[in-house]
Amino acid sequence: MKPHQTVPYFHITNPLFFLLLAIVVTILPATTLQAQKTDQMVRLAKIKVDPAQLKAYNKALLTQMKAAIALEPGVLTYYAVAGKKDPSTITILEIYADTAAYNKHILTSHFKKYKDTVKDMVKSLELVDVNMIGFAKKPDN
């Protein structure tokens, strides 16, 4: 190689450069891998519901989730899932800005109404405090 000769695959006119650029531009905005923010409170709620009252329970749960996200700045995320084999076994992933936000949350009228509505529908409730290892999502998911 002569002195000052450009290495061909790093030359900006090489089509590979544009291919790499296109890949980077495509991937970057789609990648939202994030670790837990320091103060966040993350929890898994594991709930067994009376199967005969499952429809009413799910309705009350969604009403509570919607109100909390809409009205409380410190309630960030809820995902509620039900077993395919046993839809009365429910897991909720809950993310709050911090423990203060959670302590406020349980004093709100929508949360109290939920607790009162479901008190005879819930057969067991296990609250598991967790740390977020990380999450990754497509935009708008």
Add this chain to the structure above:
Amino acid sequence: MKPHQTVPYFHITNPLFFLLLAIVVTILPATTLQAQKTDQMVRLAKIKVDPAQLKAYNKALLTQMKAAIALEPGVLTYYAVAGKKDPSTITILEIYADTAAYNKHILTSHFKKYKDTVKDMVKSLELVDVNMIGFAKKPDN
């Protein structure tokens, strides 16, 4: 009340009208309650990791999550959480566009590399198929 008299608290010049408008405008965009899209495949992976290899496991997991979200159109969402009391007990919420996307996913090189890397780190693995009852999130969460 005289005929045609305007009810004062519904009159548009009443400050309450603007307060209500402000509340509605504030709440609407913050509410993203959604049910599962019909074809989505949603799963909880429950994993027990060898505590001595937890750091290496978490690194391999995050690498896999990031690659799958960046490279696979059908891999939509991952949340990985670890018990506060027992960080070697891990739960991952996984959302794929459909089962075809999942079947493609497990054939990718990044997934195969993850499985190979962690094969002696994972003590047990339980895969629980679930349905999304609903989720609600603040924008950018």
